[in-house]
Amino acid sequence: MNFFPSRTLALYMAKMLAVRSLAVLAMLVLVLQALDLLGESGRIVSVEGNGQSELWTYVSLRLPQLVQRFLPFSVLLGTIITAATLNQNSEVISMKAGGLSAHQILAPLILTSLIVAMVSFVFNETVVAPSTARLSAWQRVDYGPIPAASNVRTNVWVRDGNNLVNAKTVTGRGTDVVLQDITIYERVNNSLRSMMHGEEARYSGSSWTMTGVSRYDVLTGEEVFQDQLITGGGLRPDQFTLANVNADGLSFTQLISAIQELEKAGRPTKELETSLWHKISGPLSSVLMPLLGAVAAFGLARSGQLFIRAVIGMALGFAYFVADNFSLAMGTIGAYPPILAAWAPFILFFLIGETVLIRSEE
Secondary structure: OOOOOOHHHHHHHHHHHHHHHHHHHHHHHHHHHHHHHHHHHHHHHOOOOOOHHHHHHHHHHHHHHHHHHHHHHHHHHHHHHHHHHHHHOOHHHHHHHOOOOHHHHHHHHHHHHHHHHHHHHHHHHHHHHHHHHHHHHHHHOOOOOOOOOOOOEEEEEEEEOOEEEEEEEEEOOHHHOEEEEEEEEEEEOOEEEEEEEEEEEEEOOOOEEEEEEEEEEOOOOOEEEEEEEEEOOOOOHHHHHOOOOOHHHOOHHHHHHHHHHHHHOOOOOHHHHHHHHHHHHHHHHHHHHHHHHHHHHOOOHHHOOHHHHHHHHHHHHHHHHHHHHHHHHHHHOOOOOHHHHHHHHHHHHHHHHHHHHHHHHO
16 A cells, blocks of 8 residues: 655656656647637737737637646646656566556556646636636627726627617626626517617616617617616616626636526526536546556567557547546536536546556556
8 A cells, every 4th residue: 555665766757747748738739829820810910900919919818728628638648658668668567576566656647647637727727717718708809809807798698678788898796797888779579679879887776877878760760869878777787797607717716606696596507517516527637647548558568569558548548538528518408417427437437447457457
């Protein structure tokens, strides 16, 4: 049960995995960021006023998402490269000859991946979630100008009886919600009768105070202007703040608050609960990678099966990501309970990895 009998050996293997995983991550992110920027640069610079600074802004917002998504892949490939190198140089044979079991050999790699998982969770909470929210808001306005507020929501549609309300930007929470660039489509029997546009609207407790109002009557073709108008008594602020809840753009605590608000409003929360659990199980998937890729570390290198073992390890790792995405999709549509959708692939492939390791090496 002594998983770290040699401090020097543990540091040596942990360093190997960390360096190779970071190298693979840097290569993947660099290539994918370049390809992604090529695809989006045309849309960004097509907006009047956008230029090189906006391109760098896009890179700064997109880069954390790529790091988050491909960090577990990088740990998997780093594990396979590390294991294959140790096997090729007969270092695994030397460790087993010294009395180390397969689990003792893998223990430094698993501990390193656990540290990577904790760093990944903190990185997701502090960097990825805010940048995702900002980028999503920017993309919804086609890379045009958006407010500097961190909790901004853009292009929100709400139904008020038979009428439709569109707010280009929504900032604030609770009774402090501020709507900007609002358009109200007034309908009678599903036929458009008038359109009312306002520059800004604020909630006053029972209604909305709209400023800079213009109302166009479809039947008469007349347009009337008003400095201020009281309207929307049936609209609640949470209809705008909870209309588009992006789980990826919220931190763990913010997502919990959003779920609680939706539950109070009687709205479904299964999809968000699945995303909440996956905010933990997602980064923790890095811990599985040394176990799934460990098959490349064992067996005789001169037997000619090292490449086959590496492919098997890679196949197990990628099978986990496929199962994880499938389970999340099932949780999103309500076919799986949220906790099962987030954790079932992790537990399943942990058992598969342990089974393969014990039956082949222990």
